[in-house]
Amino acid sequence: MNAALPAIDRARLPKHIAVIMDGNGRWAEREGVSRAAGHEAGAKSVRAIIEACRELENIEVLSLYAFSTENWRRSKLEVDALFRLLSKYIKIELEELHKQNIRISIMGRIFGLPKKAQADLQHCIDLTKENTAMVVNVALNYGGRAEIADAAKQIAKDAVAGRVKPDAIDEATFAKYLYVPQLPDPDLLIRTSGELRLSNFMLWQMSYAEIVVLPTFWPDFRKPHLYEAIAEYQARQRRFGGRVKK
Secondary structure: OOOOOOOOOHHHOOOEEEEEOOOHHHHHHHHOOOHHHHHHHHHHHHHHHHHHHHHHOOOOEEEEEEEEHHHHHOOHHHHHHHHHHHHHHHHHHHHHHHHOOEEEEEEOOHHHOOHHHHHHHHHHHHHHOOOOOEEEEEEEEEOHHHHHHHHHHHHHHHHHOOOOOHHHOOHHHHHOOOOOOOOOOOOEEEEOOOOOOOOOOOOOOOOOOEEEEOOOOHHHOOHHHHHHHHHHHHOOOEEEOOEEEO
16 A cells, blocks of 8 residues: 555544454465465564554554454464464564553453463563553453453452442443453454454443444555544544534
């Protein structure tokens, strides 16, 4: 995508952008390479979008849907390749992310991941925990329904233990039991590859997110595509139950 960057208003950027990074497999099929090579190409797009968001400065959170609870259904060969890529990516990129003052957050059932992946991710969290420029929140072994079920389970345990009163549970209380309650809800959801689904991603948090779907496969996603999505977001009037947000 060599066209000039779409015009955007840097004073009205979304604070939290979430991305469903879709199309690695179809990109690989189109290019005549392995699915593992497709995921490797997708990792380059991760780097590109993080750099682009960081350059914009006022984007506070970038959430990336990396591996869902349903992705375990893929072949063992592909799953193993994905986690090898994760460790490789961390080794190559972590120091630069830390230098850029970016904090890494992980969302999902981390205990279900391979031990090496857990250790690598914990290292990311520990190294970057004091960083303040931007949060890169990565969803791994994540499912929106699983997150809601896990939150309900913990609320039930706290209610039995007397730490919370059932009649006092409202939306704000429930939200505190989600995986990353400290992060604001997404303002903009970008989905690549043209698919029109949420795919079980941040179901609670997406209640009022603006959704922009691009036909581009994720490995081809670069800064102009991000700007295109932001321009579309800024062209809309955000309504929250009928109210237009200025």
